[in-house]
Amino acid sequence: MNTWVHALLRPEPVAITVLLVIISSLIQGMRRGASGSAKHLFFFIWQAVTVVLSLLLAGRAAEWLSPLLRDWLIKQNVQVPQQELSTLKQAWYTIVTSLRDFELLRFGVTFLLAYAVFRFLLSWLEPLCSMFFESFLRSRDTRTDEGYSRFSGAASRATGALIGALLGAGRAFVVIAVLFVYVSMLPSGPLTDSIRASAFYNKSSAELLTPVAGDVLARGPVFTEAVEEEFRRVLQRKYEVIDSAVPANIEQAALTVTKNAGSDEKKARALYDWVGTRIAYDWDKARNYEQHGIWKEQTPTETFNTHKGVCIDVARLYAVMARSAGLEVRVVTGLGATGNGGYGPHAWNEVRLADQNGAWIPLDATWASSGDWFNPSGFSSTHLREA
Known part of the structure; x- marks a missing residue:
């Protein structure tokens, strides 16, 4: 006592x-x-x-x-x-x-x-x-x-x-x-x-x-951690529902980009090259969120029309175009290497190759300007998947 x-x-x-x-x-x-x-x-x-x-x-x-x-x-x-x-x-x-x-x-x-x-x-x-x-x-x-x-x-x-x-x-x-x-x-x-x-x-x-x-x-x-992951899955599902309607111009662009691709991997690669070279990273949007906590929700249509976006915007646009081309794709959220030994919030894609035994491959169109991030070896060392 x-x-x-x-x-x-x-x-x-x-x-x-x-x-x-x-x-x-x-x-x-x-x-x-x-x-x-x-x-x-x-x-x-x-x-x-x-x-x-x-x-x-x-x-x-x-x-x-x-x-x-x-x-x-x-x-x-x-x-x-x-x-x-x-x-x-x-x-x-x-x-x-x-x-x-x-x-x-x-x-x-x-x-x-x-x-x-x-x-x-x-x-x-x-x-x-x-x-x-x-x-x-x-x-x-x-x-x-x-x-x-x-x-x-x-x-x-x-x-x-x-x-x-x-x-x-x-x-x-x-x-x-x-x-x-x-x-x-x-x-x-x-x-x-x-x-x-x-x-x-x-x-x-x-x-x-x-x-x-x-x-x-x-x-x-x-x-x-399980609850947090479930929340991220629900958030990803929200994006899938919102992005279910694909505008005709985006669908047509996806079909044009992949018209000469003879396999799922070549389709995924063609879309990776197209999105990665046409969408510039929106540094102003990123800084506005990091410094002021202000987040601007952006649809794939806005990303397609403005040619600007952050990682989640690029990943959502890629997913919409990939689905238009007949590919099964998902948006993945997690952590990406920052280049100085740390990691920060990031988003990328995974595509299923139905004609290759259904294998899923990762790709990061946001980082396309810094190298080839289409299913490279060691992808998992720079991208920590959380959802």
Whole structure:
């Protein structure tokens, strides 16, 4: 106990926050008295139980519902129309096809919906529990003489303070649990070093949380990376939906460029040469984003007409033209070598050669002016694929 108190009284942010939570709860408990404090403690425990129960039930429900939703969406045979779509329809097709094709997203959505349903259903029991609990409290107060009332007021405040302290301890535990999840899921996130430096946090997490959830949350960074990758896949799907309608002039240009190509590889190469020599890198757009955080979304049509764009714009234009020429292609996001030993956000393409056993080859038309980046050896050493 002494080591807990010593850790709590150290002047550092986590301990100060926990101490303030406990003290404020104790003061509130003293003001409310025994009955009011007992009621707040009861509903704190009730909320904690319903949250845990809802999470467990939602997990089981999502495991059952996710495959059913996938099979149902597959049967609907949703195809993105090859025409210009409104913003609402773009969002609709992006969501529907992503739920159909991306397992983690589908599980997450079904989990959240199931959790909301179970929480709603359990909330209907709260008034009934409240009625029984208040009836129980009233039945405990049967003596009304003045002397006892004076004593009862002091005793009630003292009891309320004790219950408030217990409630504060519960709230403090929630604070530590939230910090524990945050540090486990985002080990390199903001303020994680300060949290880890807290003696009280280290003692609490080591003795209370790690034995219960440590093994699960040890995989937190892996789960976080999976969520980030799923998000990038959804973003890529959004681009695929937006770019599904190919303007006639871009389609005609793609067919003209590839008309003498006799294989998928030669088609991909011809388009690489054409895009790589005609689209200049838009340094102003890149600097505006890097220095001011201002991003200008750009369609393949704009890139085609202005002959300017950054890596994602070049990759999207290449993908549109490659699909027009009958190639299967995808936009890949990740990190590209910067030339000074570092890496920065980048985008490029991968093309499937159906006439060569379906092999996928990488290419980077954005870098075409600096060398031959059409499926060169060592491509993976300069391009780190993330999606």
